[in-house]
Protein backbone atom coordinates (compact mmCIF):
# COMPACT_ATOMS: atom_id res chain seq x y z
CA UNK A 1 0.00 0.00 0.00
CA UNK A 2 1.38 3.44 -0.90
CA UNK A 3 1.52 6.26 1.62
CA UNK A 4 -1.55 7.83 0.02
CA UNK A 5 -3.27 4.49 0.04
CA UNK A 6 -2.61 4.30 3.75
CA UNK A 7 -3.97 7.81 4.29
CA UNK A 8 -7.15 6.92 2.38
CA UNK A 9 -7.44 3.81 4.47
CA UNK A 10 -7.14 5.86 7.66
CA UNK A 11 -10.00 8.11 6.60
CA UNK A 12 -12.21 5.17 5.66
CA UNK A 13 -11.35 3.33 8.86
CA UNK A 14 -12.40 6.33 10.92
CA UNK A 15 -15.78 6.44 9.20
CA UNK A 16 -16.77 2.82 9.57
CA UNK A 17 -17.12 0.58 12.57
CA UNK A 18 -18.49 -2.94 12.75
CA UNK A 19 -20.84 -4.35 15.34
CA UNK A 20 -17.82 -5.85 17.12
CA UNK A 21 -16.60 -2.32 17.86
CA UNK A 22 -13.75 -2.49 15.37
CA UNK A 23 -13.21 -0.65 12.08
CA UNK A 24 -13.53 -2.61 8.84
CA UNK A 25 -10.45 -4.69 8.24
CA UNK A 26 -9.65 -5.00 11.95
CA UNK A 27 -10.13 -8.18 13.95
CA UNK A 28 -11.70 -8.09 17.39
CA UNK A 29 -10.28 -9.98 20.35
CA UNK A 30 -11.21 -9.26 23.96
CA UNK A 31 -11.20 -5.46 24.46
CA UNK A 32 -8.99 -4.64 21.48
CA UNK A 33 -9.04 -4.45 17.69
CA UNK A 34 -6.10 -5.66 15.60
CA UNK A 35 -4.92 -4.72 12.13
CA UNK A 36 -2.63 -7.24 10.43
CA UNK A 37 -0.93 -5.29 7.66
CA UNK A 38 -0.44 -6.50 4.10
CA UNK A 39 2.23 -3.87 3.42
CA UNK A 40 5.74 -3.93 4.87
CA UNK A 41 7.47 -1.13 6.75
CA UNK A 42 10.44 -0.54 9.02
CA UNK A 43 9.64 -0.83 12.72
CA UNK A 44 9.61 2.97 13.07
CA UNK A 45 7.42 3.28 9.98
CA UNK A 46 4.99 0.81 11.52
CA UNK A 47 4.86 2.91 14.71
CA UNK A 48 3.91 5.96 12.64
CA UNK A 49 1.27 4.21 10.55
CA UNK A 50 -0.37 2.51 13.53
CA UNK A 51 -0.69 5.96 15.11
CA UNK A 52 -2.24 7.31 11.89
CA UNK A 53 -4.71 4.45 12.07
CA UNK A 54 -5.76 5.52 15.56
CA UNK A 55 -3.80 2.87 17.40
CA UNK A 56 -0.29 1.74 18.25
CA UNK A 57 2.10 -1.05 17.36
CA UNK A 58 0.67 -4.04 19.23
CA UNK A 59 1.54 -4.56 22.91
CA UNK A 60 1.05 -8.00 24.43
CA UNK A 61 -0.20 -8.04 28.03
CA UNK A 62 -1.17 -11.64 28.64
CA UNK A 63 -1.33 -15.20 27.29
CA UNK A 64 -4.78 -14.77 25.77
CA UNK A 65 -3.54 -11.92 23.65
CA UNK A 66 -0.28 -13.69 22.83
CA UNK A 67 -2.12 -16.83 21.76
CA UNK A 68 -4.51 -14.84 19.59
CA UNK A 69 -1.59 -13.19 17.80
CA UNK A 70 0.29 -16.45 17.32
CA UNK A 71 -2.79 -18.21 16.01
CA UNK A 72 -3.52 -15.47 13.49
CA UNK A 73 0.10 -15.02 12.39
CA UNK A 74 0.68 -18.77 12.06
CA UNK A 75 -1.82 -18.78 9.20
CA UNK A 76 0.47 -16.42 7.26
CA UNK A 77 3.94 -17.14 5.92
CA UNK A 78 5.21 -13.79 7.20
CA UNK A 79 6.92 -12.08 10.11
CA UNK A 80 5.20 -9.20 11.88
CA UNK A 81 6.61 -6.31 13.88
CA UNK A 82 5.26 -5.88 17.39
CA UNK A 83 5.76 -2.89 19.69
CA UNK A 84 8.65 -4.29 21.78
CA UNK A 85 12.23 -3.01 21.62
CA UNK A 86 15.36 -2.83 23.75
CA UNK A 87 16.88 0.25 22.13
CA UNK A 88 17.43 2.00 25.47
CA UNK A 89 19.07 -0.83 27.42
CA UNK A 90 20.17 -4.02 25.75
CA UNK A 91 18.12 -6.96 27.02
CA UNK A 92 15.54 -4.75 28.78
CA UNK A 93 12.44 -4.98 26.62
CA UNK A 94 9.81 -2.28 26.79
CA UNK A 95 6.63 -1.54 24.85
CA UNK A 96 7.14 1.49 22.64
CA UNK A 97 3.85 3.28 23.21
CA UNK A 98 3.00 2.58 26.86
CA UNK A 99 6.68 2.42 27.91
CA UNK A 100 5.72 -0.52 30.14
CA UNK A 101 8.28 -3.31 30.53
CA UNK A 102 7.57 -6.45 28.53
CA UNK A 103 6.44 -9.12 31.00
CA UNK A 104 8.68 -12.18 31.20
CA UNK A 105 5.49 -14.21 31.09
CA UNK A 106 4.65 -13.22 27.53
CA UNK A 107 8.10 -13.43 25.92
CA UNK A 108 8.27 -16.68 24.01
CA UNK A 109 12.00 -16.88 23.50
CA UNK A 110 14.65 -14.44 24.52
CA UNK A 111 15.32 -12.53 21.31
CA UNK A 112 18.85 -13.17 20.13
CA UNK A 113 20.35 -9.92 18.85
CA UNK A 114 22.38 -12.13 16.52
CA UNK A 115 24.08 -9.33 14.61
CA UNK A 116 24.37 -6.94 17.56
CA UNK A 117 22.36 -4.32 15.70
CA UNK A 118 18.97 -5.84 16.44
CA UNK A 119 16.81 -3.79 18.77
CA UNK A 120 13.23 -4.40 17.59
CA UNK A 121 11.03 -7.47 18.04
CA UNK A 122 9.09 -9.45 15.47
CA UNK A 123 6.85 -12.52 15.76
CA UNK A 124 7.40 -15.15 13.08
CA UNK A 125 4.89 -17.66 11.76
CA UNK A 126 6.05 -20.28 14.29
CA UNK A 127 5.15 -17.95 17.14
CA UNK A 128 8.80 -17.24 17.92
CA UNK A 129 9.79 -13.79 19.04
CA UNK A 130 12.94 -12.62 17.33
CA UNK A 131 15.14 -9.58 17.45
CA UNK A 132 15.55 -7.95 14.08
CA UNK A 133 17.19 -4.85 12.65
CA UNK A 134 14.67 -2.03 13.18
CA UNK A 135 15.22 -0.93 9.57
CA UNK A 136 14.12 -4.30 8.17
CA UNK A 137 10.80 -4.03 6.34
CA UNK A 138 8.16 -6.42 7.65
CA UNK A 139 4.43 -6.62 8.03
CA UNK A 140 3.13 -5.33 11.36
CA UNK A 141 0.22 -5.54 13.78
CA UNK A 142 -1.56 -2.44 15.05
CA UNK A 143 -3.83 -2.49 18.12
CA UNK A 144 -6.51 -0.08 19.25
CA UNK A 145 -9.24 -0.28 21.88
CA UNK A 146 -12.54 -1.76 20.75
CA UNK A 147 -15.33 0.79 20.74
CA UNK A 148 -17.31 -0.40 23.75
CA UNK A 149 -20.85 0.96 23.48
CA UNK A 150 -21.43 1.33 27.22
CA UNK A 151 -18.71 3.96 27.28
CA UNK A 152 -20.40 6.19 24.71
CA UNK A 153 -23.10 7.81 26.83
Ligand SMILES: [Ca+2]
Nearest residue numbers: 059060061143
Ligand atom coordinates in the same frame (compact mmCIF):
# COMPACT_ATOMS: atom_id res chain seq x y z
CA1 LIG B 1 -2.54 -5.34 24.04
Ligand SMILES: [Ca+2]
Nearest residue numbers: 113114131132
Ligand atom coordinates in the same frame (compact mmCIF):
# COMPACT_ATOMS: atom_id res chain seq x y z
CA1 LIG C 1 17.63 -12.08 15.15
